[in-house]
Amino acid sequence: MHLHDLTIKKFHEGLKNKEFSAFDVAKTFFDYIETRDQEVGAYLSVHKDQALKQAELADIKVAKNEPLEWLTGVPMAIKDNILIQGLPATAGSKILENYKAAYDATVITRLKSAGAVFLGKTNLDEFAMGSSTENSAFKKTRNPHDLERVPGGSSGGSAAAVAGHMAVAALGSDTGGSIRQPAGFCGVVGLKPTYGAVSRHGLIAMASSLDQIGPFTKTVEDAALVFQSIAGRDQFDATNVEKTYGEELWNPKLEDIKKLKIGIPEEYFGPGLEPEVVKVMEEVMASLKSLGIEFKEISLPHTKYALSCYYIIMPAEVSSNLARIDGIRYAPVSGVERDGLKLEELYRKNRSHGYGPETKRRIILGTYVLSSGYYDAYYAKAQKVRRLIAEDFEKAFKEVDVIFTPVSPTVPFKFGEKVSDPLAMYLSDIFTIPVNMAGLPAISIPAKIKSGPPSGRVSLPVGFQLIGKHWREQDILGIGQFYEKLSA
Amino acid sequence: MSDINKKSLKHLADLAHLELTEKEEEKFLKELESILGHFAELESLDTSNVAPMTGGTSAKNVLRGDADHQSSLAAAPVADAFPDKEKGYLKTPAVFE
Numbered sequence: 253m254h255l256h257d258l259t260i261k262k263f264h265e266g267l268k269n270k271e272f273s274a275f276d277v278a279k280t281f282f283d284y285i286e287t288r289d290q291e292v293g294a295y296l297s298v299h300k301d302q303a304l305k306q307a308e309l310a311d312i313k314v315a316k317n318e319p320l321e322w323l324t325g326v327p328m329a330i331k332d333n334i335l336i337q338g339l340p341a342t343a344g345s346k347i348l349e350n351y352k353a354a355y356d357a358t359v360i361t362r363l364k365s366a367g368a369v370f371l372g373k374t375n376l377d378e379f380a381m382g383s384s385t386e387n388s389a390f391k392k393t394r395n396p397h398d399l400e401r402v403p404g405g406s407s408g409g410s411a412a413a414v415a416g417h418m419a420v421a422a423l424g425s426d427t428g429g430s431i432r433q434p435a436g437f438c439g440v441v442g443l444k445p446t447y448g449a450v451s452r453h454g455l456i457a458m459a460s461s462l463d464q465i466g467p468f469t470k471t472v473e474d475a476a477l478v479f480q481s482i483a484g485r486d487q488f489d490a491t492n493v494e495k496t497y498g499e500e501l502w503n504p505k506l507e508d509i510k511k512l513k514i515g516i517p518e519e520y521f522g523p524g525l526e527p528e529v530v531k532v533m534e535e536v537m538a539s540l541k542s543l544g545i546e547f548k549e550i551s552l553p554h555t556k557y558a559l560s561c562y563y564i565i566m567p568a569e570v571s572s573n574l575a576r577i578d579g580i581r582y583a584p585v586s587g588v589e590r591d592g593l594k595l596e597e598l599y600r601k602n603r604s605h606g607y608g609p610e611t612k613r614r615i616i617l618g619t620y621v622l623s624s625g626y627y628d629a630y631y632a633k634a635q636k637v638r639r640l641i642a643e644d645f646e647k648a649f650k651e652v653d654v655i656f657t658p659v660s661p662t663v664p665f666k667f668g669e670k671v672s673d674p675l676a677m678y679l680s681d682i683f684t685i686p687v688n689m690a691g692l693p694a695i696s697i698p699a700k701i702k703s704g705p706p707s708g709r710v711s712l713p714v715g716f717q718l719i720g721k722h723w724r725e726q727d728i729l730g731i732g733q734f735y736e737k738l739s740a
Numbered sequence: 741m742s743d744i745n746k747k748s749l750k751h752l753a754d755l756a757h758l759e760l761t762e763k764e765e766e767k768f769l770k771e772l773e774s775i776l777g778h779f780a781e782l783e784s785l786d787t788s789n790v791a792p793m794t795g796g797t798s799a800k801n802v803l804r805g806d807a808d809h810q811s812s813l814a815a816a817p818v819a820d821a822f823p824d825k826e827k828g829y830l831k832t833p834a835v836f837e
Binding site: 446487494630 | 744749752753755756757758759760764767768771772774775776778779781782783785787790791792793794795796797801802803804813814817818820821822823824832833834835
């Protein structure tokens with residue numbers, strides 16, 4: 253067993269055939285994390301005692317010859333905005349530094365009952381707001397492929413944990429690309445499910461009309477396995493619908509896949525795309541064509557408005573969701589002297605001290621677009637534009653089954669490169685945002701790059717994105733699995 | 741359409757229970773101006789016959805039955821997170837003077 257090529261599938265086979273114990277694998281991961289994570293910085297906290305106990309339970313199941321689920325004993329990393337009872341859930345913010353989760357998120361309950369092992373909680377941009385994990389209040393996470401570069405964000409810790417072989421799989425959350433963009437930057441698979449497929453109960457809410465939880469894995473097949481186990485109806489999330497998925501997700505048939513038509517939206521391949529990314533996209537398309545899949549050019553004409561639309565709707569929801577994070581309900585804020593303060597003053601002190609600049613900027617922007625006199629010009633307008641963006645996809649999906657795009661316009665950038673210019677940073681999510689606006693499922697898959705990198709630089713990952721129809725995760729996962737088989 | 745200035749920024753911060761330092765004010769003013777300027781592109785788009793999309797999908801809310809149920813949430817850890825308590829009650833500074 254070698255950590256570097258351990259997938260869920262391989263782990264499962266190995267555990268079943270008693271090649272190793274879940275306990276030994278978990279211990280090996282912790283040993284590796286101890287050294288490797290000093291340079292990568294994927295984890296905010298590791299929870300060895302609890303994880304080893306979970307691993308023992310998996311080993312007892314094996315000893316008793318009980319049936320094992322796919323995730324039994326699998327060492328996983330969890331983004332630190334998802335609650336695991338009794339463990340910290342900082343959301344990358346000083347305002348929640350002292351908070352311990354009072355209950356398990358529904359996704360955690362499901363993973364626990366499947367027997368998964370949680371190694372620790374991973375770093376993120378504060379409240380999942382950012383594209384580089386540089387907005388974390390606690391630490392820097394580095395891209396395991398090049399430590400001078402960002403891992404992407406906001407789920408940068410989860411992406412780096414899987415890419416750096418410090419977890420077999422991880423969970424993240426995706427509001428405008430926060431799973432797919434870091435997956436692309438770190439060279440792992442990241443899936444954002446259909447809006448409503450996975451319960452967000454126990455996810456610290458950012459923008460509720462956009463948020464979804466999804467997996468980071470080393471293979472598309474693994475993403476299917478994690479997704480299937482966390483999806484399904486939960487009464488604690490009123491947007492979560494009755495829809496169950498099965499093995500069609502990880503057992504695709506080539507004859508079905510060949511019948512799918514892939515659309516190439518012209519708006520996603522214009523100027524602003526790095527030549528290196530263009531070249532890689534062409535290589536991937538050639539591979540997919542070799543499977544016999546037909547491609548068709550399509551248009552999503554309102555794409556260019558998606559960024560503005562998103563940066564009105566998202567901050568509006570952020571300003572509302574974060575109103576309750578006041579340094580009182582969820583543990584006190586370190587460094588704030590409470591004595592003698594009136595209630596309003598205490599709120600102000602807690603929030604001003606506890607929130608970082610990006611969070612404050614978005615709260616104020618959200619408050620502005622919702623305020624009397626500006627509501628119609630910004631928020632109501634953006635909601636209408638959002639419908640136009642969603643309708644673009646609806647029309648396109650009458651002609652094609654899946655849409656192919658790059659994940660990001662650039663390769664992973666260096667630390668500090670975009671911090672001083674919020675708009676430039678926001679542009680990193682230009683290809684992922686429209687998907688959330690329309691509530692569609694999409695996957696980021698690392699391209700198997702045949703051409704070398706530009707001279708003087710190491711080879712960096714480039715991801716491609718497959719967008720599916722609502723509830724058709726099986727189409728994008730199916731194409732992805734055959735793409736991986738081609739290059740295996 | 742944007743007319744954000746120092747005074748309106750202060751008002752917004754106040755509404756959001758935030759105190760901004762002089763430096764933050766200056767920085768945010770500049771950044772917000774540039775972000776709001778970007779939003780101007782939406783004005784050119786005719787949306788007079790478009791219904792607003794108010795949620796993640798057009799799917800309806802899925803509500804549970806209107807019956808009592810046992811909460812899975814234990815009260816103790818929630819109360820423990822609170823900074824201050826007195827005689828079993830959660831305590832904050834006075835709301836009214």
